[in-house]
Amino acid sequence: MAAAGRRISSFSIFGVIHAVQTFSHGGGCLVDAAGPSHCRANGQQAPSFALAAPPPAVQASGAVLTLEQAISMAMSANPALRSVTLSLAISDGARLQAGLRPNPELSLLREGMSSNSGRTDTYQLSQALELGGKRGARIRLAEQDRALALGDVHVARADLRASVTAAYLAALTAQEHAALARQSLELSARASNAAGRRVAAGKISPLEQTRSRVAEAGARLELSQAVADAALARRRLAACWGSTEPLQRELITPDLDLAAIPALSQLQARLEASPQMARARRQIARQQAQVELAKAERMPDLTLSLGQKKDRVSDVTQTVVGLSMPLPLFNRNQGEVLTALRSVDKAKSDAEVAFLRESDALADAHQRASLAQEQMDSMRQDILPAAQSAFDAAVTGFELGRFGFIDVLDAQRTLFQSRAQYLGALAARYRALADLQRYLAPDDTAGNLPTDRNEQ
Template sequence: MRSLLFPIGLALLCAQPLSAAAQAPVPIPATPSADGPLFASSALTLEASIRRAFQSNPGLRAAGRDLDIAAGQRMQAGLVPNPQLSYLSEGIKKDARTTTVQINQAIELGGKRGARITLAERERDVASADLASYRSVLRADVVTAFFDVLTAQERLLLAQASQELSQKVTGAASRRVTAGKISPVEETRARVAEASTKIELSQAGNDLALAKRRLAATWGSLTPIEGMVETPAVPVGAHLTTAELLLHLPAAPQIARARSEVERQAATAEVERSRRFPDLTISLGSKRDEQIGIRQTVVGLAVPFPLFDRNQGNVLSALRRTDKARDELLAVQNKLSVELVQASLRLNGARSELDILRNEILPGAQSAYEAGTKGFELGKFGFLDVLDAQRTLFQAKTQYVRALAESHRAAADIERIVGNVELHGSLTSPQPNNKETQ
């Protein structure tokens, strides 16, 4: 399959050769093929980037630690209180003292242990939702960073070809000036245009280096990636509509996390309610009176009398936290709904723009460039007309790159919101027709 970004390559720049003074053909650099070394199988793929980020991203590992922490809290919540061993001596003289040894065991009442276990399980659910949300965001970040590299990569190729073409045109203009065919002003304009392409090439190189560093940062590397990235071969298809995407919203990772938080706060309220019931302490021991030389069994019960402190303040606070979590759930749902609609509209707009550029603007700009070049060869057009046609063509190609990048970012934002859903080719731009790639 040809590269998705191949139409923004320089195949469309294969124009008629410019004539020198002796009408010698001036070759125009061809676009590297999508099957060439720039897109070899050794290039970094999107799947490999996502896999590497999932394996090495330090933030993802930190989020995974929360599951281990929650497992420890669940284990601790199921444990019963430890018994207490006490020793009491009354008197100092050995033959006149009384010693008591007893074991005290607290018995939890009011369902405290069950409430703690439920709370620990809800905290584990929150940790799991946090991990899923982080994975979704990380995947979207990798997709965005990957296509930023891909866009910068194609922009660099375009800038390189633009510079080479400007050099060829400048040479052709210089020879025509020498032959007296055109004014020296035209050569000056050609050299100014060539200098502009050098600036564009430098900026494109810097942007590519920065994009590579951002992509490497998604898996925690401080060293930018080397080589090129490979265009994903995703089948083209109609992506989900906005209404269909909204149906996936209830299962969105952030909403699932907010829902788990509501359940966790509700479980916390149950724990606080259970603490209203005092615990019963049972004591069993032995008491020996050295003065009369007898040993007695000691049995005791102790229970606090909840006259003033019934944990009513903590219960009220927990209930209000539960209400707050429900309000935050509604706020997250509303926020994500708006963001999802916006991302879907951005995706629709980008795909429409790509269709127009591919079917109308790019062919028209290519045709105008070819006509201007041929007219310049025949002396019918001035060099300024050729430069304008060239500028229009490259602007159209740059616009195509921007629209393609916007479609990728919009699709990544959709995945960040609703998770890794099948968008049915929304990450793929329309493929160029055969005429454009010949």
């Protein structure tokens, strides 16, 4: 048990020890890598089981894809993120338009069509003068729209990072499951061949051969399913950066922090700094800027006119100066002001809803991370050592003639399944950590992305 515990503790994160069983066709010895060879006393031919050292996740010479590389590719090529980022360019255009002043108006007024009947021509240039701070209010609203668009980008980047992390780990887990399934099928096939030879020699009952063939068929089906799942997971990962081609590069274990998970209260205290809550605050500021604009538009604009009036009969030219302003008797923009005020109330309520939603999601991710950690600890301390011990006992019992070969096969498959469950617990913990990062840290991976001019 101690030796098994030492072997289990040497597991890498996803580089789970793959057992390679080799059936000897001569010599009749059972070889255990943890100890010396043991030969059957009666000299019967027996399969040998060599537990090899854990191989690397991928060949050193092969092309690999790391988690950070996958995230970088998604950040630069994801169509949805690119669409959200284009909102910044749109908001820049709106900001430029908001700062423009009204164009002057040139008009010509002719009274009378005949020069002999006192025809007069009036040339007039009019300029609207915005009062009440409308231009400044429009600019502030446009800047808040840009800040909101930037918040959308930060939220999209945080969501994309978490989604790529989950897709990468799902593909990596499926890749390792397929490797375990291949090992299980190899064992089952060799077991079936060995059982056939021993039945032919009259050493065991034909029932043992039938059971070994059933086990081999089951292992073949499991391998087909594992390969299909791995291909689907890799295709989903490639879709994160807009690729429709199957992913050919191997995946390796990410170097993520496995430190103790902070308490939920500590994480919730940092929730206000999340991209989601920052965007909710920007939405409130945007609606408040809309209120300022609606109030500014209650002030009517003043139109200044300057021109000349020329009488064609007397050939007299007169200067024309005029001022005009709408009288705010009926329309004082009261409907827009009320709408803007209610929009502020709605944005505040939406922020409260967002906080509750993100807080619940944070608690869910924290619980999943804690549960996965408990499962990993339990498997490292109890399940994996017990499965390894059962396999060692089955091998020893088979050597001494106390167990059938199918018992060794069942023990080996149980060990494989335990390691597969350990992979699943690791992947679940990583996905939960990715969700925690989604709701906690502000986006610091924007690179050359334009920043909010109003942010401190």
